[in-house]
Amino acid sequence: MRTNAVQIVANTISRTFGSTRALVDVSVTLDGGAIHALVGENGAGKSTLLKILGGAERPDAGVMTIDGAPYAPASLGEAVAHGVGLVFQEITINTSLTVAENILVGQLRRFRRGGLLTERAMARRAQELLDSFSADISVNRPLASLDLGQWKCIEIARALSTRPRAIFFDESTAFLNHREVDVVLTAMRALKSQGLAVAFVSHHLAEVGAIADRLTILKDGHKVGDFEAGELDREEIQSRMVGRDMSKGIYPPRGERADGPAVLSLHGVGAGPRLAPLSLTVRQGEIVGVAGLKGAGGERLLEVVAGVERIRSGEIRIGSHTGAARSPAEGWQKGVAYLPGDRTAEGAIVGASVLDNLVMARPPRRGPWFDRRRAGELASNMIARLRIKTASVRAPMTSLSGGNLQKVVLGKCLAAEPRLLLLNNPTRGVDVGARLEIYRSLRESAAKGLAILLVSEDLNELIGLSDRILVMRAGTVTAEIEDPSRATEDALIRHMT
Numbered sequence: 001m002r003t004n005a006v007q008i009v010a011n012t013i014s015r016t017f018g019s020t021r022a023l024v025d026v027s028v029t030l031d032g033g034a035i036h037a038l039v040g041e042n043g044a045g046k047s048t049l050l051k052i053l054g055g056a057e058r059p060d061a062g063v064m065t066i067d068g069a070p071y072a073p074a075s076l077g078e079a080v081a082h083g084v085g086l087v088f089q090e091i092t093i094n095t096s097l098t099v100a101e102n103i104l105v106g107q108l109r110r111f112r113r114g115g116l117l118t119e120r121a122m123a124r125r126a127q128e129l130l131d132s133f134s135a136d137i138s139v140n141r142p143l144a145s146l147d148l149g150q151w152k153c154i155e156i157a158r159a160l161s162t163r164p165r166a167i168f169f170d171e172s173t174a175f176l177n178h179r180e181v182d183v184v185l186t187a188m189r190a191l192k193s194q195g196l197a198v199a200f201v202s203h204h205l206a207e208v209g210a211i212a213d214r215l216t217i218l219k220d221g222h223k224v225g226d227f228e229a230g231e232l233d234r235e236e237i238q239s240r241m242v243g244r245d246m247s248k249g250i251y252p253p254r255g256e257r258a259d260g261p262a263v264l265s266l267h268g269v270g271a272g273p274r275l276a277p278l279s280l281t282v283r284q285g286e287i288v289g290v291a292g293l294k295g296a297g298g299e300r301l302l303e304v305v306a307g308v309e310r311i312r313s314g315e316i317r318i319g320s321h322t323g324a325a326r327s328p329a330e331g332w333q334k335g336v337a338y339l340p341g342d343r344t345a346e347g348a349i350v351g352a353s354v355l356d357n358l359v360m361a362r363p364p365r366r367g368p369w370f371d372r373r374r375a376g377e378l379a380s381n382m383i384a385r386l387r388i389k390t391a392s393v394r395a396p397m398t399s400l401s402g403g404n405l406q407k408v409v410l411g412k413c414l415a416a417e418p419r420l421l422l423l424n425n426p427t428r429g430v431d432v433g434a435r436l437e438i439y440r441s442l443r444e445s446a447a448k449g450l451a452i453l454l455v456s457e458d459l460n461e462l463i464g465l466s467d468r469i470l471v472m473r474a475g476t477v478t479a480e481i482e483d484p485s486r487a488t489e490d491a492l493i494r495h496m497t
């Protein structure tokens, strides 16, 4: 470590939200020139800690210092003034601005001359910032031509524009595919080599293993411990995160080969250039996985079956009914549950309670009336089944951590007792212990006859859970893998790219 490297110390930090103790006496030390990972189950307190360090939340108790001097930011702006930048999980790119404007959005005043922005100076500065961590992006590129990993790099460049000494990433790779993730991890390594203190939250222990020098494990708001890279193997980290033995892996055994009746049949179904005509059958009890990069067709396929997108050719059969759903609402009536990729924009009603979200797809009725008691039971059962961490069934969705929000959206789908379940990246941002519960729940539901079509960017999840995998590229199926237990990530990637 360099002698002049920054050191940020958080000492016995506590934070409570209502009755939830999000952090209890947690201490961490972040050093310049090192990458520090924060890991733990959903709701463990990782984001809260990062937000406190980055000025987005204030602690109830505890103190922080930077190089020994008191550090108590009351806002993101105050943290920036102390040399601390925060990159959020959500994409914060404004597509009506240019790359340079997105990067320098906080400093436009510096580039204004007589009411006009000096575009050339802005472009030069923005390019310098991108080049400073080898992002390989030209500021002249239109935003629409860049992928999500490159958008994240633009956000990193924005954070760097204030010349920070520390930069923190809150699950910044959660919505990225494996290629985009590599871009961000490379950027983080470059920041470390410049002497910045880098901290990040991630549920992907492969990422943690690849780049972290140190890690802190949190559980239920408490610190389990600090560890050096390589001190624990992946299973040991997982076991400490969830407080039980995880050495048996997280994927439940596959059942007998499903040979029941077809629940979903597609014959030559096409939907424009993003989905070339395709035929596919998903049987009762079967989990069919779809691999592919973003835009390869998997998402489009789900949208077509869910009734979000119209088909242009071919025929869809759901059970004995011919014809696609004309809307997701009609899909739900036909027993097709759909979990979209973006949980907050499409999947959840964020302003409503956990209970309302869990039962809204199929509200229990007594005669013509909403059965409140039954709804409460249903919601409580689902909370227990998926181990959703919430202060109560009536808590607002806004009080949940990211991964728990995702579990509620999935719980809504399962509570509707569909016969076909369409899943788009169901475990994004979900921790390993909860994944185990989710995979077990999906396998149990499949064993009872549920048919599942699973699109995922997590190739391990596809290999571990699917009975069969289709690989897609540019709207067409490039391979069908009959025995995923023998498949490897590399083999899938070869067919995807």
Ligand SMILES: Nc1ncnc2c1ncn2[C@@H]1O[C@H](COP(=O)(O)OP(=O)(O)OP(=O)(O)O)[C@@H](O)[C@H]1O
Pocket: 017, 018, 020, 021, 022, 040, 041, 042, 043, 044, 045, 046, 047, 048, 049, 389, 390, 398, 399, 400, 401, 402, 403, 404, 429, 431
């Ligand atoms: N604004 C809030 N209001 C109420 N409760 C909150 C709020 N923010 C966080 N919490 C609660 O504090 C706990 C810790 O949340 P936090 O977001 O830090 O968890 P996390 O470890 O980042 O989880 P995830 O992996 O799911 O993102 C959770 O139980 C969460 O519900």
